[in-house]
Amino acid sequence: MKRAGRPDFDAYAGDLFGEMVLADASATPAPPKPWSRFVPGLAICAIASVAAAWFAQNYGVPIILAGLLLGLALNFASGDPRTHDGLDFASRHGLRVGIVLLGFQVTAMQVVAMGIIPFAGLALVMGASLLAALAAARATGQSAAVGLLAGGATAICGASAALALYGVIGRERIEQAQFTLTLVILAAASAIALTTYPALTQMLGFTDAQAGFLVGASIHDVAQAIGAGFAVSDAAGAQATVVKLTRVALLAPLVTLAALWIARVQPLAAGSSSARVPLLPGFILAFLALVGVNSLIALPPALAGHALTLSKTLLLLAVTATAMRTRTDLLLELGWRAVMPVLAATIASLGVALAFARWAI
Template structure:
């Protein structure tokens, strides 16, 4: 939406002083639409193999008129794209366990970690030369380096607000999903061409493909061992989401990285959902979170993020994509290529 529309739409959002019943009634229409979009996206994913996150965005964008100023659905859409999103991100902590780091080995763990950091740095540097906002560059680099849509959603939630942030998030997820789908098909062929063994292929696929489901698909398509290693490496990348978020928060708050921001104490500005993420990750790592509870939290997180992405799509106009510079998509492509090249070179060096 435009700035003016965003301002008007914000005025339609209930204030905290309103009683709970009024707020629930106000939120219900928009939230119900977002839930229906999430259910539809999951149906398409299960029956036709389409990526659920991409379907949620596209279905939402097709109903963008529901987010126009004055529509009864506006408050609920805003609530879903913010509060529901952050709760879903917090529950991602139940997927993270430090135990998986020791199973990979120091050398390969260093390779994956270094590749993540260098890819984000590469995206920021290239984005700077292309005249892009550093927040958009970091969002793109983080999505490529860590875990695709989940990382994009989490990072977008902690980055300082910017103009058209919802549109940029939607485009980033679309670009990352398409690139990840292409990688799922091409990377196993590349791994075979480079004569990688099962372990090397697993590290390559798990260390480069953005989406978890596509890592599993590409890995197990090669062999059982490759699939298991690829999944482990991917979990390691997902585990690095928490320290990445903390690092971004430090950069934004302590160093005053946001435009016009004054340095603040980190304890004053860490969002509650980040603390929730860290708390669940700590419980998981210490073995205090039962497997059944972790599975429930993971499933709930997936649904909440799907609902939120449907709301993000609802707030995104197809016409707005015409104003996007090709440099954004190009940056995602370059970051993807950089990550793949970095992992390949590292594996060849590791092989000796």
Template sequence: MPAAADLYNDIALGDAAGDVPGRLRRFFPGLAACTCAAAAAAWLSDHYAFPVILLGLLVGLALNFIADDERTRSGLDFASSHFLRVGIVILGMQVTAAQIFQLGAAPFAALLLIMAVTIGAGLAAARIAGQSPAAGLLAGGATAICGASAALALYDVIGRKRLPEAQFTLTLVGISLASAVAMSLYPVLAAKLGLTDKQAGFLIGASIHDVAQAIGGGYAFSNAAGADATIVKLARVALLAPVVAGVGLLLPLGREASGAPKRKLAMPWFVPAFLGVVALNSLLPVPIIAAQFALALSKALLLLAITATAMRTRLELLVSMSWRAGMPVAAASVASFLIALACAVLVA
């Protein structure tokens, strides 16, 4: 008979234990703890209408002491990296080439300009605040594309050696807060400014970070604005792979032990996989129920990855960071709104 178990599944299974692969047993404690924390965040989000990504971060940070036990580390590491990559690939099922073409040449060019200005604002703010360029690149890139999921993808390329995990977690918190505020504020500002449905849809879709919140903000203005915001936002999501690939190519390469530059480029496998899924989704009709299931699965995997990342973060390092560490996210968010507003008036 099984013995009593503690939080980390320290359980004696008798003869049955030999039937479970050792590798899976090594991952299980961390994955179980991460899943419970993510489920708690999802429950709170469902009952209190609060952004689930932000709640996943907060619950994960509150439970960061779990990572002190070495039995949980393998599972948390697995969730924060592998779940992220698979979730990004599945997210490609929400984008098609037809949606991007539907946007039109001028709005698409304006979208590229908005993204470039947003990334530039993040880099400039990081320089002014005395932060590393990697912090500005992460904040600007995540704000320009699709929020937390883009931040996770970019950090996978940037790496912990260039940017401490505490700075990454703070960036995630800042992006989630900014997106939650934007979803409530931008539709109101668009109405006060007298924007048309098309202009409001472009503004909201081009400036709000998170996919669900951008679409929700658009429909909060009007149904027509919501439809336009969806197209604009999905076009931004489609640019995730090119931006991550570009960052991987532009970052300085590492060096071999001999001192010679490494020939292998920092190109994660999920970038071509994401593009492949987008291409497949563009060529073959996908049933609506399959697309909805893929979206739910992608969001669940990304929530698990974010929660695991928060649980692995050393809270004392996060608390010790000054207000300057949040400047890149703030500057990128303000720049994104202002340039998107100008483009909405001129182009949309």
């Protein structure tokens, strides 16, 4: 049944974000939206990110944790529809470009130089993280997607890996509140590890090689893993850097396997947006391409330094915007069960890394 002066409902179709658009090619196209629509959301996200950086610099708060907490505190701003375009742009594109730029920090030679025994230990630590998170999710009545997100983020590089995995797991499988809580727990666990793991290696009498492997294999965040290594000694810091960057290099294969596995164990309807996510998203392919270029060409060290700074900035904007778009009432409703997969993965990675460092390094 038609309404007067209106086209048939069949002339409309849902786009990627569920909005209604004209499907009739002969219809007059809508005028392009102005770029200024991004300004309100990007501006408030940038202000919150600068404040997070200030807290990190002056009070020693991990910068990702500061961004998450400030974003959650300012989430009332997302109640204004004018902020939505900018916040969504920061959370989506900031994470992709930030992860791509991490490719400047990794080379194939670093992975080869680590040696077969440490690499085998690293594989054991990562496998233990994934299995522990999946087991904890199942024991607490949560989906496999929640366990995969927590375990994969713990196994690779914390918030960066969580953002990449969330891109292939999809919002249909994991609520945004659950994703934000995972980021908060990851950042908190990494901060605790930074302050306690170096002292733990000294209490156990670990050598520099053992200490470097332990912190590089078990601390989530890249900067904090490397910083914990250098807190022990320069030699331990060098070892931690190689081990941690090897974990970062494994981001691409993990995302590929995660996309394949989650599509099999928790399939979505054929028309959903996440069901159409490619096995290797474009930003992961770009990350691999940069790793290849960095492996074949001696790039200036200053370029890698600037790329790392820009990557951290974009990832900070992404997590801050994600937190601002999260409803805190939903976070409270999740309860203690939502925390367990990350805690289980963290404990498992520490236990396996300790045992391997003690007996095999």
